[in-house]
Amino acid sequence: MPAIGPIVESDILLALEGVTVSFDGFKAVNDLSLYIQKGELRVIIGPNGAGKTTVLDLICGRTKVSDGSIKFKDTEVTKLKEHEIVRLGIGRKFQNPSIYEDLTVLENLEISYPKGRGVFGALGFRRTAEVSQRIDEIAEMIFLKEHLNTKAEILSHGQKQWLEIGMLLIQDPELLMLDEPVAGMSVAERVKTAELLNRIIEGRAVIVIEHDMKFVESIAHRVTVLHQGRVLAEGRMEMVQADPKVREVYLGH
Amino acid sequence: MSKFSLRSLAGNWLGFALLSVLLLVVFPSLLDDFRLNLVGKYLSFGFVVLGLVLAWGYTGILSLGQGIFFGLGGYCIAMFLKLEASTPEATKIQSTPGIPDFMDWNQLTELPFFWQPFHSFGFTIFAIMAVPAAIAFILAYAMFKRRVGGVYFAIITQAVTAVLTILIIGQQGYTGGINGITDLRTLMGWDIRTDAARYDLYFICVFLLLACILVGRFILKSKLGRILVAIRDKEERVRFSGYDVANFKTFVFCAAAALAGIGGAMFTLQVGFMSPTIIGIVPSIEMVIFCALGGRLSLIGALLGALLVNAAKTTFSEMFPELWLFAMGGLFIGVTLFFPKGLAGLVEDYLVPFVTRRISGPKSPADQVAAKPAE
Numbered sequence: 001m002p003a004i005g006p007i008v009e010s011d012i013l014l015a016l017e018g019v020t021v022s023f024d025g026f027k028a029v030n031d032l033s034l035y036i037q038k039g040e041l042r043v044i045i046g047p048n049g050a051g052k053t054t055v056l057d058l059i060c061g062r063t064k065v066s067d068g069s070i071k072f073k074d075t076e077v078t079k080l081k082e083h084e085i086v087r088l089g090i091g092r093k094f095q096n097p098s099i100y101e102d103l104t105v106l107e108n109l110e111i112s113y114p115k116g117r118g119v120f121g122a123l124g125f126r127r128t129a130e131v132s133q134r135i136d137e138i139a140e141m142i143f144l145k146e147h148l149n150t151k152a153e154i155l156s157h158g159q160k161q162w163l164e165i166g167m168l169l170i171q172d173p174e175l176l177m178l179d180e181p182v183a184g185m186s187v188a189e190r191v192k193t194a195e196l197l198n199r200i201i202e203g204r205a206v207i208v209i210e211h212d213m214k215f216v217e218s219i220a221h222r223v224t225v226l227h228q229g230r231v232l233a234e235g236r237m238e239m240v241q242a243d244p245k246v247r248e249v250y251l252g253h
Numbered sequence: 254m255s256k257f258s259l260r261s262l263a264g265n266w267l268g269f270a271l272l273s274v275l276l277l278v279v280f281p282s283l284l285d286d287f288r289l290n291l292v293g294k295y296l297s298f299g300f301v302v303l304g305l306v307l308a309w310g311y312t313g314i315l316s317l318g319q320g321i322f323f324g325l326g327g328y329c330i331a332m333f334l335k336l337e338a339s340t341p342e343a344t345k346i347q348s349t350p351g352i353p354d355f356m357d358w359n360q361l362t363e364l365p366f367f368w369q370p371f372h373s374f375g376f377t378i379f380a381i382m383a384v385p386a387a388i389a390f391i392l393a394y395a396m397f398k399r400r401v402g403g404v405y406f407a408i409i410t411q412a413v414t415a416v417l418t419i420l421i422i423g424q425q426g427y428t429g430g431i432n433g434i435t436d437l438r439t440l441m442g443w444d445i446r447t448d449a450a451r452y453d454l455y456f457i458c459v460f461l462l463l464a465c466i467l468v469g470r471f472i473l474k475s476k477l478g479r480i481l482v483a484i485r486d487k488e489e490r491v492r493f494s495g496y497d498v499a500n501f502k503t504f505v506f507c508a509a510a511a512l513a514g515i516g517g518a519m520f521t522l523q524v525g526f527m528s529p530t531i532i533g534i535v536p537s538i539e540m541v542i543f544c545a546l547g548g549r550l551s552l553i554g555a556l557l558g559a560l561l562v563n564a565a566k567t568t569f570s571e572m573f574p575e576l577w578l579f580a581m582g583g584l585f586i587g588v589t590l591f592f593p594k595g596l597a598g599l600v601e602d603y604l605v606p607f608v609t610r611r612i613s614g615p616k617s618p619a620d621q622v623a624a625k626p627a628e
Contacts, residue, residue: 086495100483122477
């Protein structure tokens with residue numbers, strides 16, 4: 001398997017080994033092994049139905065594995081509940097912007113702030129200077145500083161995508177998973193998003209699922225190509241693009 | 254939310270102040286004792302609708318079984334009052350003196366163990382909230398941990414209500430059966446059947462209700478309140494923000510049940526009995542209608558809904574007993590279709606902007622977008 005330098009075991013943040021998931025006998029993910037290093041930006045591409053979103057669902061606990069192991073920082077996560085996995089430091093952005101439309105940008109970010117996560121903790125939660133400062137910081141980063149008191153439902157599609165990314169960033173996750181973050185964005189918004197992703201990579205690993213090849217080229221460190229629930233190829237973008245197997249199933253146009 | 258301007262502060266408390274004046278000054282000075290007691294009875298349903306605002310309006314948990322929690326609270330205080338009324342002297346003609354009359358009629362010879370703690374007033378006060386909350390906890394925990402929600406949960410609450418009502422009716426010796434627990438007389442020696450006592454009970458009911466509104470408001474204004482809205486809108490996102498959603502839903506459902514329990518207790522005290530006919534499926538659905546009509550996103554609105562529908566029920570069900578149920582059903586459908594936010598929504602969307610415009614001249618559109626709905 002081609003790679004950018006050898007993978008050092010101590011640098012591995014997330015390890016999927018022999019992961020299989022079947023829905024009524026159909027193996028959406030089949031004996032998949034995948035390693036993500038600290039500080040890496042990995043893009044997963046593949047044709048529709050290749051199992052990309054399912055892989056993210058497995059990592060964040062939304063779907064349970066049928067077989068295999070998923071370790072995050074040496075903790076087995078396959079048996080954990082979704083919120084427990086989040087608290088370990090894994091953030092997940094969904095394909096369609098998943099934000100709280102009835103709340104303001106500020107409130108959306110505040111709810112995502114990783115304090116007061118119990119019922120009574122939430123009841124006693126106060127918006128301290130520290131919280132406000134962090135919210136401002138994130139809002140600035142996701143280009144929504146001017147919109148803190150805007151109801152989320154009236155944001156543009158691209159702004160909603162950014163807000164969801166911001167809601168993850170405020171939790172400072174070590175692993176961030178983004179499912180098609182630029183879907184439905186204008187060209188200008190795409191450029192800004194690429195810039196944002198390159199900025200937030202510091203100190204964390206990011207997994208991105210994306211279809212837009214231009215966007216992939218602009219951000220990816222390493223690309224994994226999935227096909228029928230397996231890894232078809234892995235490596236630098238240009239190597240993957242040159243791979244005849246990949247060209248056949250996916251890029252062959 | 255973040256900035257408290259004088260206007261929003263006034264807006265936040267204006268409704269509460271008006272309600273307090275209405276309940277504490279206007280009604281007591283305009284209504285005779287009989288009607289005031291009726292209003293007090295209606296207000297006891299107000300506790301239930303406050304809980305429904307929290308659980309249904311804000312969190313999206315529709316419960317068609319609040320009547321049972323109302324009933325449990327009502328039965329708790331009724332048991333205490335019944336024990337107080339069943340002194341050996343008062344019941345000396347029974348074959349077993351000193352136990353409630355209906356037990357004697359059903360050939361019970363000693364007080365069942367679960368009646369024993371209700372000799373204590375302190376325990377009774379605790380039980381009024383704790384028993385409904387405990388039942389709600391078992392139900393909610395089992396369902397929400399398994400991610401049963403929405404309409405399925407509503408159906409289950411209805412089934413539980415049916416089961417518990419049948420149980421209460423069936424266990425005549427322990428519960429008084431279909432007649433309920435009647436002939437309640439004194440509360441710690443204070444005769445609750447007199448007009449003077451009922452007048453005082455009305456005020457106790459109002460003060461408790463206002464206190465519960467403040468508690469509800471405190472919950473809704475906290476981060477917990479915003480998490481509840483978030484759960485209603487995007488449950489999965491909340492889960493993936495690191496919250497155990499089931500705990501939050503369980504909490505709010507238990508809080509709603511405890512509120513309903515307080516309401517049931519106030520009902521029993523003011524009406525003088527508690528029976529299964531008040532707590533079954535139909536009353537439970539009526540409670541949801543009060544809430545929908547008044548406005549399920551407004552504590553005060555829903556409370557007024559309970560008052561209005563009950564007053565209408567008293568008036569019209571005497572004149573047109575057959576038609577009343579149809580009218581009520583029609584009302585519910587109409588409100589859900591045309592004013593999903595109920596009367597409070599109408600006030601908020603039409604009256605408040607109109608008055609504001611009159612008072613302070615035209616506002617910039619941005620101002621109106623930023624304005625948060627009251628309560």
